[in-house]
Amino acid sequence: MSVANVVILGAGLGGTIAAYEIREALKDQAKITVVNKGEDYWFVPSNPWVAVGWREGEALRVHLPPIMRKRGIDFTGVGARKVHPEANRLELNDGSFIDYDYLVIATGPELAFDEIEGFGPERNTVSICQTDHAVAAHERFEQLCADPRPIVVGATQGASCYGPAYEMAMLLDTELKRRQIRDKVPMTFVTPEPYIGHLGLDGVGDTKGLLESEMRDRHIKWITNAKVTSVDDGMLHVEEVNDDGSTKKTHDLPFGWGMLMPPFRGVEAVMGVEGLSNPRGFILTDKHQRNPTYPNVFGLGVCIAIPPTGPTPLPVGVPKTGFMIESMVTAIAQNLKEILDGKEPTNEATWNAICLADFGDGGVAFVAKPQIPPRNTNWASEGKWVHLAKIGFEKYFLRKIRRGESEPFYEKLALHALGIKKLRFD
Secondary structure (H helix, E strand, O other): OOOEEEEEEOOOHHHHHHHHHHHHHHHHHEEEEEEOEOOEEEOHHHHHHHHOOOOOHHHHEEEOHHHHHHOOOEEEOEOEEEEEOOOOEEEEOOOOEEEOOEEEEOOOOEEOHHHOEOOOOOOOOEOOOOHHHHHHHHHHHHHHHHOOOOEEEEEOOOOOOOHHHHHHHHHHHHHHHHOOOHHHOOEEEEOOOOOOOOOOOOOOOOHHHHHHHHHHHOOEEEEOOEEEEEEEOOEEEEEEEOOOOOEEEEEEEEOOEEEEEOOEEOOOOOOOOOOOEOOOOOEOOOOOOEOOOOOOEEEOHHHEOOOOOOOOOOOOOOOOOHHHHHHHHHHHHHHHHHHHOOOOOOOOOOOOEEEEEEOOOOEEEEEEEOOOOOOOEEEEEEOHHHHHHHHHHHHHHHHHHHHOOOOOOHHHHHHHHOOOOOOOOO
């Protein structure tokens, strides 16, 4: 019996659990190889905690090679230079090549800080998109606490991940209150969303009311329909736009600590590959997560192309949450199994969303089934339990990665949040 070469590009949340689940589904039918830039998995959802000093960055790291080896998965941390789908080859950064029968692209995004003048951790703002960014953001936060000045936090036009921005604002408020200096630090939330709580999903349940109320209670001002035009040292320049995209008002916001989620685009390895990715470099996929031009290539997670939920004055991307990513992983694993068994693929991702947004002393949770409206379930809630659930979630998921476990998790978490089924985190 011939053995298929399955290569997984990327070892973030999607790529790592894809490696585990595909290994479990295909067993001895395939050789699995993971190609990643670096040898470590980082639990990115906890980065906001790192930025305020509630977690050490190293606590979020999982060294992958020995775990992959134990699961019978080959691994390289060299990273990919270019995908050559017409030749079924992956070019690595060291100049070598890997041939594949099937490729699963799970790279996540490239962070497009360079699209806004003066923006990003190498320039005038901090970031929580990578754990090393969050560590540097914490250093800047300690400087701010020693010399209190205003804060700006939020997201830029073209971003497609908004939950962490709201988390960051609320965690900053909570920590500054603990240090008894909140009264010295005005805070403004800046976002391209047409309203607070849009989240790239046109809201879920009453996220608009819940998040607006939370911001009022915490004395956080906000600017929606906000286009960041440039960033100077200590000054954010913003255009607030009308519904037709025309300029309504300009704002110059002074800050001592500034963090906004950046625009996303596809990684260089897939950028400009005709038929594989769109002009922004996101992977084109069908309902089975397969690329229409190269059906032996699959895509999952933040790197795939998804249209927005509806028109907005500024680009507001759709988030790819963990629940959605996990369902894509399962669909791909089962479709590969069917293909290797000589069948046509039948599995489709459910594309549901669950989010736990921790605010330090409480939080907001929502479940959207499906993620893009209209929905069968459209639920949001708030309370101290969300903060406790987020702590349990971190513990559970890191254990899952360290053990190489392939069991799906987010469906259980969604049922637990809705009160349908009890979930143990211990």
